[in-house]
Amino acid sequence: MSEEPSFYQTPSSNRLKGIWAWLLTTDHKRIGIMYLLVIMLWFSIGIVLGILIRTNLMFVNPKLMEAQTYNALFTLHGVIMIFLFIIPAIPSIFGNFLLPIQIGADDVFFPKLNLLSWYLYIAGGILAIVSLFLKGIPDTGWTFYVPFSINTQTGVTLSVFAVFILGISSMITGLNFITTIHRMRKDDMGWMQLPLFTWSIYATSWVQLLATPIVGVTLLVVIFERLFGVGLFDPSKGGDPLLYQHLFWMYSHPAVYIMILPAMGIISEIFPVFARKSIFGYKAIVASSMAIAIVGSLVWAHHMFVSGMSDVAVLVFSLLTFLVAIPSAIKVFNWVSTLYKGSIYVAPPLLFALCFVFLFCVGGFTGLIQGAAGPNVHIHDTHFIVGHFHFVMFGGTGFAFLAGLHFWWPKFFGRMYNFKAAYTGTILLTVGFIMHYMPMFILGLKGMPRRYYTYLPELQPMNFFAGIGAYIMVGGLVVVLINLLASFRRKESVPADPWGGTTLEWYVPSPPPLKNFVHEPVVNSYPYDFPKKFHEMKSSGNSANKGV
Amino acid sequence: MSEHHVDNTGSKFGMWLFLYSELMLFGGLFVLYAAYYYQYTTFFISGGKQLDLFLGTMNTVILLLSSFTVACSIEAMRKNSKKLVLLLLGLTVFFGILFLCNKYIEWNHKFQHGIYPGSAYMEQSAKGLVIFFGLYFTMTGLHALHLLIGLIVIGVCFFLCWSDRINAKDFITLDNSGLYWHLIDVIWIFLFPLFYLIL
Numbered sequence A: 001m002s003e004e005p006s007f008y009q010t011p012s013s014n015r016l017k018g019i020w021a022w023l024l025t026t027d028h029k030r031i032g033i034m035y036l037l038v039i040m041l042w043f044s045i046g047i048v049l050g051i052l053i054r055t056n057l058m059f060v061n062p063k064l065m066e067a068q069t070y071n072a073l074f075t076l077h078g079v080i081m082i083f084l085f086i087i088p089a090i091p092s093i094f095g096n097f098l099l100p101i102q103i104g105a106d107d108v109f110f111p112k113l114n115l116l117s118w119y120l121y122i123a124g125g126i127l128a129i130v131s132l133f134l135k136g137i138p139d140t141g142w143t144f145y146v147p148f149s150i151n152t153q154t155g156v157t158l159s160v161f162a163v164f165i166l167g168i169s170s171m172i173t174g175l176n177f178i179t180t181i182h183r184m185r186k187d188d189m190g191w192m193q194l195p196l197f198t199w200s201i202y203a204t205s206w207v208q209l210l211a212t213p214i215v216g217v218t219l220l221v222v223i224f225e226r227l228f229g230v231g232l233f234d235p236s237k238g239g240d241p242l243l244y245q246h247l248f249w250m251y252s253h254p255a256v257y258i259m260i261l262p263a264m265g266i267i268s269e270i271f272p273v274f275a276r277k278s279i280f281g282y283k284a285i286v287a288s289s290m291a292i293a294i295v296g297s298l299v300w301a302h303h304m305f306v307s308g309m310s311d312v313a314v315l316v317f318s319l320l321t322f323l324v325a326i327p328s329a330i331k332v333f334n335w336v337s338t339l340y341k342g343s344i345y346v347a348p349p350l351l352f353a354l355c356f357v358f359l360f361c362v363g364g365f366t367g368l369i370q371g372a373a374g375p376n377v378h379i380h381d382t383h384f385i386v387g388h389f390h391f392v393m394f395g396g397t398g399f400a401f402l403a404g405l406h407f408w409w410p411k412f413f414g415r416m417y418n419f420k421a422a423y424t425g426t427i428l429l430t431v432g433f434i435m436h437y438m439p440m441f442i443l444g445l446k447g448m449p450r451r452y453y454t455y456l457p458e459l460q461p462m463n464f465f466a467g468i469g470a471y472i473m474v475g476g477l478v479v480v481l482i483n484l485l486a487s488f489r490r491k492e493s494v495p496a497d498p499w500g501g502t503t504l505e506w507y508v509p510s511p512p513p514l515k516n517f518v519h520e521p522v523v524n525s526y527p528y529d530f531p532k533k534f535h536e537m538k539s540s541g542n543s544a545n546k547g548v
Numbered sequence B: 001m002s003e004h005h006v007d008n009t010g011s012k013f014g015m016w017l018f019l020y021s022e023l024m025l026f027g028g029l030f031v032l033y034a035a036y037y038y039q040y041t042t043f044f045i046s047g048g049k050q051l052d053l054f055l056g057t058m059n060t061v062i063l064l065l066s067s068f069t070v071a072c073s074i075e076a077m078r079k080n081s082k083k084l085v086l087l088l089l090g091l092t093v094f095f096g097i098l099f100l101c102n103k104y105i106e107w108n109h110k111f112q113h114g115i116y117p118g119s120a121y122m123e124q125s126a127k128g129l130v131i132f133f134g135l136y137f138t139m140t141g142l143h144a145l146h147l148l149i150g151l152i153v154i155g156v157c158f159f160l161c162w163s164d165r166i167n168a169k170d171f172i173t174l175d176n177s178g179l180y181w182h183l184i185d186v187i188w189i190f191l192f193p194l195f196y197l198i199l
Helices: A027-057 A067-100 A110-136 A158-185 A194-230 A241-275 A281-298 A309-340 A348-371 A373-379 A384-415 A419-445 A457-488 A530-539 B003-008 B008-041 B041-049 B053-078 B081-113 B120-124 B127-160 B172-196
Strands: none
Touching: A027 A067, A027 A110, A027 A384, A027 A457, A067 A110, A067 A158, A067 A194, A067 A241, A067 A384, A158 A194, A158 B008, A194 A241, A194 A281, A194 B008, A194 B127, A241 A281, A241 A309, A241 A348, A241 A384, A241 B008, A281 A309, A281 A384, A309 A348, A309 A373, A348 A373, A348 A384, A348 A419, A373 A419, A384 A419, A384 A457, A384 B041, A419 A457, B008 B041, B008 B172, B041 B127, B053 B081, B053 B172, B081 B127, B120 B127, B127 B172
16 A cells, blocks of 8 residues: 555645635545535434334324324425435435546546535535424425415425525536546546446436426425415416426436436446456446436326326326336346356445345336326325335435445445444345335235325234334444444554455545545556456455555 | 646536526426416417517617627637727626616516516406416516626626736636526527517
């Protein structure tokens, strides 16, 4: 390992001291770490809210909270988990930290904009909190459907504005990444030499850039409605609430792909490394990322099959929804085929990735059931939907996030966590997850609606069972996160490449120095060249664990 | 590794991306316009006739002129004639303010007739008209807000040129600000016929 000091020891500008070295930094790695810190805080709050909701639902006649409190809690849970956790988590943390390194650059293209986008994220979060105390917790659900969101007396105006600010933050991040990938790749790195994580961030960024303004303007109109009573979405004044739903989902469905695409990128990085084998179908994965981004932007109205639409529209949107399943399935086949005849090395990131594939498949298939026009009518707004999107969002993106955290944790902090505890946590988490969300499918089919604070007595046993699953799940999560934090107590530092990866971030020290690279990076003609890596490891001594 | 700091193509690329996102922002409102135009066509026509065609046309001319002066200022910067740049940027700011004044007169006029969102007069009007004027105020209002931001940006450029921090060697800031100003112009070019010229 070279003696180059890590970016923790060198502020991005010599004038910055102490806390300011963080708060005014333009170093993409520090900004990534700052995102990690704040996003984990929001994630924890979201978890607490979620477990409160499920505890309430364990009994038919809940004593824990009133209906209004329940409405406020699921709104908060949704807003926090979606806008403050899942959407920013992977692009802002891993994208910021790793994307420039993966393409051989020393920073993102607009470092100051990058910092601005962190501050906008913080401002959005603070505004969201302020809105709670000023006028009462919003009770609309995270979708802010009109006309209720226009009429309710709770602090919707401010929280909608908070979401608007968060949107700008996410948009700027996307803009920054697209420019960075286009302009700052190493000269000899062509598009087909980009690592797949970078590719997935690239596809995501386009969606962030082009879809976010739509929800931005829609939410602005909601604010205008509340302040001036313009009437654009108010049926009593001639407005059409359905148009709100269209505009909202024009963003918020693509937003689902903002959440899942980078997650798929992480998984595509993990499988080849732990199978010691080149990724199966690199180009197919790239193409499917772009296909998901494009087709995924055209399926929004499948959220509205029962809101009132022509049959033709229902059929078209249903068909398009089924089409998105194809590129997603291609990716799953590619991941599984990568393992085939690989030399598999089991470590916590791989276990997370395997769980991801399973849970994501369940989530994806149940999505198709909803995408079909017929069954959709039966299960619309039931717990089936709750089960489905938690399978894709948490079982998909959440697990990929944790997989990435375990994969790159040594790169971030130069410390390795305990494997046994990580395995225990993962298994608890997965078992609890399945116990928790699987019953929701059945509950939904039996007719239990979502967003109700109580239900019919005969549904109690299954709700109680799901609640126990929730506690096991949260227990697993706590084990996983505490285990990661406990790694800081370890003394021994981690080599540059603890896993034997081939992309550029494994060729820099852990944690990387301020300018990322100690030596000018060498771009492989193919980003997943494991035979070459194997020879490198042999010639440089016993293993890659010597570092570079 | 710091050569990217002078990558003007990259900066411009980023600016274009931002302009796309602005187009999407207004695009959402244009979608609303299209849907409501389909639903309330006759009201949109009668609403359009109530708008002041003269002031609207004036504003179109003013904005086109301002776009011209911005474009010229960039060309002048390329030829390194600072005085001309400052003059042209000053003219741009002047045109921008003129546009806002006209807008103020126009809106004020409407307000005096009780035409504004949530007014008693609008409560009694036909729903189609409420929507037409709702869209009118929302879209031209958002456009005016952009113009205000544009004015600040051009104003900052003016001072940066004045203090030579934007110069013939490095004028990408001016270039990008000009792009933003053109965007404001282009959006107005679409707003004008949709509100003032519908039959």
